[in-house]
Amino acid sequence: MLTIPNVTWLDLLCLTGVGIYLVKQVNIKKNPAPYPPGPRGWPLIDNILDMPRIKPWLTFTEWGQKYGDITHIEVLGRHMFVLNSSKTALEMMDSKSTLYSDRPVVPMAGELVGWKDSMAFLPYGDSFRQQRKNLHRVIGSRAAVNVYNVVEEVETRRFLKRVLAKPDQLQEHVRHTAGAIILRISHGYEVKENNDPFVDLANCVLANVSQATAPGAFMVDILPFLAKVPAWFPGASFKRISRKWRETLEEMVSAPHKSVKDRMADGAAPMSFTSNLLEGRDMSAEEDHAVKWSAFSLYSGGSDTTVSAIYSLFLAMTLFPDVQKKAQAEIDAVVGPDRLPTFTDRDSLPYTDALVKEVLRWSVITPTGFLHCVTEDDIHDGYYIPKGSFVMPNIWFMLNDSRTYANPSQFNPERFLAKDGKDPETEPRTMCFGFGRRICPGIHLAEASIWISTVMSLAVFDISKVVENGIEITPNVEPSPGTISHPKPFKCSIKPRSATALGLIEQEANY
Template structure:
């Protein structure tokens, strides 16, 4: 009798499981892929995918299809997310299944960037590189770089005072100097530094790859698919990118390793990791993860921060009232007695608001880096198949008028509670940093370093200079072109700027500080 009851229970359980499974399968079949523009057989929406400023077209599609837009590229399912809410629902709350990268044969296999955590799927390699990066760039650890960032920023401002026409060159050199010192202990002494030139070449080569997962080679990765003319072009680009990838990863690692073995290494991320993983035979455990971690710092930080600083300078020219207000707060705190440092952040919330607004006003990575769905999922009334590519349209999210009224204007005040005394940062508005640094497991591990770099750079520039538009012969303002140059990281087109020292005293403070730093060294 007991056996019969047991078999009856098991049978009923099997029937219930079968019914539930069948119901779920049928329900899923009734759900559709998110709506989007109608495509062509086989090609899908490939001919509708914009080559220039795709984020703007994606934002237009939102008006017709909603904030979650479905596309197909040669049979590859793609979902564009245009709102923070949907991005948070999927990329944050469901990060366990939305943290893969799309197939990236062009970037990783052919381009040589397979060592980069940015291209890796979650797993042991991914976890180890992220752990290495967190070790040096968490909120506490990043404070060890404050003196470095402050020193290099003051040198940057000094260089502008001597030759303001090269302000963008000085920006790129200084940003690279911060990264190279932290990652490898390498000191940049001038703009012709070999390592800085290597960075420029590598970032240009990466621009050839486009957004991860969207190139036809990623979708149909067999080389034999491509015709001879296309193949020749592809091979030429491939070797250029591979060469740059090696020069930004393996070569600097090997140099630091030799320095560690001979006892001449300057403390850095790479030297510290090598020393802690050095084996008795002179080899290094987790060598690939170590040089990959340092190279990601090298690659990501040296380009994104440059664009943000250039955008800030544009904003100060175009919105002088913001500049004057920031300078008022700085002057009240410093009283002309010293230059700002990173310990002043809590005392200058308006400067912090400027950093947030700079990240929002011109999103430097407009489409982020694409995610990929690890398994089938259901969202709202949509069915999202496994391997769907997810592209977060950060440009639209950060310029969403529902979140940020008058998004085209540079308004740090949107983040300031003016009713509090003294003014403080608001907590009841959307923080651009919730989007600008990425989502979930893919959030930028170097964000605290980047934020500190931007803050001290903005604060020091505003302490020393009045930043203004150049004028033509008739005395009219020469307005910059705000259409940025496309790429994974976008940059302003060439523009001119006037840097006028606010006073001789400000310059003397800069000179005195530099003399003290040189004496200490």
């Protein structure tokens, strides 16, 4: 009878460590410069035990305070550099973007779950450039995004009505609206009012990938050879998880794309990102594949991040009523009580614009960003960064760095306004949307969605703490784990500001 030895993860780590140690001894060479400082690793397994799994950005911040702006660790022969300075991140990933724009192979999310064809995971090359070109045509500038202002405004008005009807389901309303806007743009699809199959499917897919890409969440990302083990192998539950997540992803990528092609064949497809790329072209399977994944990249890159920011706005307004009152006073003075704000008011509302920036700084959407991979050896600030290394920007610390922001723990939109002869503080968009050639291509669309949600919501709603049994409930600021972080669910009171505001909310919103 075949018996399976009782193999533990520690056994595998030790065996892997021994193998890597022997390889190092064979291939040992003198580096042209020292590595940056970092925590001292263990024999054979290097820094594998130092890798944090819970709120990794806080551990990375401690490393930065101890070791400097670049921290070096080594995990089973793979070098990783954590950046704790926006200046350093811009110097490396913007100024030297040809070296720092690749993506590493991510075994769990990319290979096993199947995200490797999405633009965020693609290696820097022809496929990446084609998808980025496709997206740039549609949302690559503020002028291009303005085409979708009506969609944004109408869906946000519908959002106000949903919140009015069921304020206790705020997070669901935010998700529904973000999905409605992106699906309308990407596939010309108008979502159902309740339980829309594509919105529900997309939310599931995005929650899965956030878990799959969280630093240290899956051992297969540290020991890639585990991808080859069978699902019955002890400790290989990740294989069963990835199979389930892959099926959900494939359905989300293919079903909306097929829907567009079917409607085009019937002559009934509304204008959309997908229909524009498919129109009048006899496409090869490879070209069709690129269009399908470009559209999905548009959705996946824009919806979940927007959800996090808008939900964070309501949390901030619950906690900081004085800021809310200042924004409402500006909106009242510029817009007046007889209509809802629109994008035409944007340039006349500087405090509200600064409020959106402060939300992006205060509640960091991607605390540790996405891994970059180095394509050639580099020496930066006298330190050796070898080819194939991983580079991780600690965006959370960059947006909470007292060298960049005065009193970073304070929620203060005025930091982004010129005042008393002082220049505004650094725009958070230079960090929170990524770096170099990997910067989010949907930055203008995301900013527009967050802004219109902010200004319309504050025009008609008062947001405050809930009172239960005579006691005011103060929400905790607790970010969720995952690559894309959200505030954990919280309670707040959302009520119309006046009878006039109630009337504006109840007006019909039609395309």
